[in-house]
Amino acid sequence: MVLTIYLDLLSQPCRALYITLKLHNLTFETQYLSIEKGEHRTSEFTQNISRFNKLPVIDDDGFKLTESVGILRYLARTKAIRDSYYPQDAKKQARVDEFLEWHHANLRSLCSPYFIRKWILPKFYGKITPADKLNPYFKQMVTCLDNMERLWLNSGLYITGDQLTAADVWAACEIEQLTMTGYDPKIGRPKLAAFLERVRNETNPYFDQAHQQVYKYAELENKNSKL
Amino acid sequence: MVLTIYLDLLSQPCRALYITLKLHNLTFETQYLSIEKGEHRTSEFTQNISRFNKLPVIDDDGFKLTESVGILRYLARTKAIRDSYYPQDAKKQARVDEFLEWHHANLRSLCSPYFIRKWILPKFYGKITPADKLNPYFKQMVTCLDNMERLWLNSGLYITGDQLTAADVWAACEIEQLTMTGYDPKIGRPKLAAFLERVRNETNPYFDQAHQQVYKYAELENKNSKL
Structure with a gap:
């Protein structure tokens, strides 16, 4: 089971997600892309990673997901995210x-x-x-x-x-x-x-x-x- | 336990929430306010209902909450919302x-x-x-x-x-x-x-x-x- 995150740390939601993953000591691979160079807009990215051409994207063992807040909620349901960070109550x-x-x-x-x-x-x-x-x-x-x-x-x-x-x-x-x-x-x-x-x-x-x-x-x- | 919703059906998130509540046959009281007349901007509203001066707001037995999508998620965790409508998976x-x-x-x-x-x-x-x-x-x-x-x-x-x-x-x-x-x-x-x-x-x-x-x-x- 490999969790990969596609990001550019010049993007706010990418930074928020990166901090979340590191803070919880989750194992993940990072694929750095440059928004400035349009690396999230190539046809390869559109076809293989996300049709939305936005960062961040996660690939959780084949399940690809965009939208940082949606990703946060998905991680809270599937990984070891502290309850105080995103409470279940x-x-x-x-x-x-x-x-x-x-x-x-x-x-x-x-x-x-x-x-x-x-x-x-x-x-x-x-x-x-x-x-x-x-x-x-x-x-x-x-x-x-x-x-x-x-x-x-x-x-x-x-x-x-x-x-x-x-x-x-x-x-x-x-x-x-x-x-x-x-x-x-x-x-x-x-x-x-x-x-x-x-x-x-x-x-x-x-x-x-x-x-x-x-x-x-x-x-x-x-x-x-x-x- | 009374669930009250403050709304104006001229507002999109209010309509979405209203349809959700009706579709699931939930028991709730409706307080209609007029955005046009600024009824969500009075000092009484600010003090007693929501400091954000926006609609919709719910009051679930004293728990007041704004932001329609946040309210939807709260209802999915606390009321009988169909799993297909907001899945738990x-x-x-x-x-x-x-x-x-x-x-x-x-x-x-x-x-x-x-x-x-x-x-x-x-x-x-x-x-x-x-x-x-x-x-x-x-x-x-x-x-x-x-x-x-x-x-x-x-x-x-x-x-x-x-x-x-x-x-x-x-x-x-x-x-x-x-x-x-x-x-x-x-x-x-x-x-x-x-x-x-x-x-x-x-x-x-x-x-x-x-x-x-x-x-x-x-x-x-x-x-x-x-x-």
């Missing part, structure tokens, strides 16, 4: 699910459009978005991060209470990547800042391993902005 | 989850921006989006519906095979509402057309009950466009 699991669904319609939908235009499009495709067109996406991201601080980080050390769950890892990986645009989501958001540090400490060394490229690009962006 | 459940996650990032994220600008904003707030600004959202919706036809409806009667699952109901409710804008998603998409009809037949009379207002507004839109 109906109500506790519902609280983690509630965040993971909110994540899609908020953190992911409202922060990544800015990230894509500010960082992905210029870097991968040489496409620059003018400042006035970027601005609405920036504002949308700021409001969303304010909502994250206001709605989810008011009680307990983590999103659903005092124990780390998958919700925290998915959130932290999404927010951390914004630093690559030169924006620091921690400034002016003390609860978010403390939360991100807590998730990083609790999941290290895997959090830092997964974010190596993110940190490198964030540092580069900081240096460039000071020139 | 790890791989079958993963296929339903895979679609429900794709739904967020595709059907919902890429079709509702057009729906909101073309229908919600003029109707609820008197705000008209000029045709040239609407156009990119229209194109995005068309591509997404083409992907739905191409990626998900190629094998089997339903999204994950030959049996109706929650994936089908969530998808059909999202797609059906587009008719309110005067656009017919069935034209040029024979598999999608057959699929929508199949889901409607399989879930009636609840599908039609849930879509009463949708049908009314779609008919009105058709009449107006013929004037």
